[in-house]
Amino acid sequence: MLRTLLFTLLFLCLAPVNGEWEGCGSGKVIKGESTYICLIVSDIEDWNGSAENGDVVYYRYLFSPTVDDFTKLEVQDSWVTSANNADCQDCGLEANKANCHSCKDTLLRNFTSPAVHVQSIQSISYIRRYRGEHSGVHRTFPYMTAIIEVDMGIISGITWDEGCTFCNDDQCTPNTYDFNGALYESGPKACYMDDTDCMNGDLVSDVCPLQVYAVWSGTDANGDYLKSSELRFSEFKSMSLTNWADKIKDKYEEVKDYTEYEEGGDTSV
Structure with missing residues (x-):
């Protein structure tokens, strides 16, 4: 049965944290218990040193899903209008x-090319573009799945699943960036959709709204195997999007509301 977790939404406008990155939550991962996952939205740029100085504008959304439940993390109202909208042209530029x-679209109002990366406890993923101009066309990159690798309750890494399951080869392109803002050519690819579509x-x-599916793989703090990664997109390569949705619609936990929201850098618009 589809379960939707409802949380109280706290709008917290906090100053960027100086010094070392403190992660997203703490503790060990235990199957069936709640954990922490953060989605960080920013432009694709050089984070090294810049974030600590307050130069990187970002939004940070904290969710509290259940470990090993195939989970959809959704940022509501994250896709309001096409980037072709005259009110939202290149708003990320100072x-x-x-x-x-x-501009009625919160992300387009603050970012030129909104991108997202995932944090959980002390681990962090590479960056994936969410929206932006690609080959001269405004496009959106849906179908994102983060695979959280766990070794005896300690998260050892977060990787992006291959994201081209539900599109043709001509709509599949590299979409993994490092924290210097450089394209990671050998990283997983992703589908895109034109904003008009x-x-x-x-x-x-x-x-099209920003939604990241999360799955777990490995062993929890009790040595129990985590198996939700078996439901990731790339395991259903022969299916259409409709068939995949029908198969998993009763198997994921939907987390539309986040427990904490934080802004960093200059988000005064």
Whole structure:
């Protein structure tokens, strides 16, 4: 049965943390118990040194899902309008910020090419582009799955699943970036959709808002095997998106609300 976790939403506008990165939560991973996952939205840029100085603008969303439940983490109202909207053109550029107050899309209002990476406890993933201009066209990259690798309750790494399961080869492109803002050519690829395909009149496609599926692999603190990674997208390569959705719709935990929201850098627009 589909379970939706409802949390109280706290809007916390906090100053960036100086010094060492403190991670996203603490403790060991235990199957069936709650844990912490953070989605960090920013532009693709050089994080090394810049974030500590407050130069990187980012949004940080903290979720508390259940370990080894195939989980969908969704940021509500994250896709409101096409990037072709005249009110939302290049708003992430400092020179354009004053002209972007009328942009109704929160992410486009603060970022030129919104990207996301995942944190859990003391581990962190590479960066994946979520929206932006690609080959001269405004596009969105849906179907993101983060695989959380665990060794006896300690997270050893977070990797992106191959993201081209539900698209043609000509819509599949490299989409993994390091924290210097450089494309990681050998990283997992991802599908894209033109922004125009994300909208049908005034309605936004269900797959276009920012949503990251999370799965676990390895062993928890008690030595129990974590098996939710068996439901990741790349395990269903022969299926259409519709068939995949039908197969897993009763198997994932949907977390639409986050327990904490934080802004860093200059997000005064």
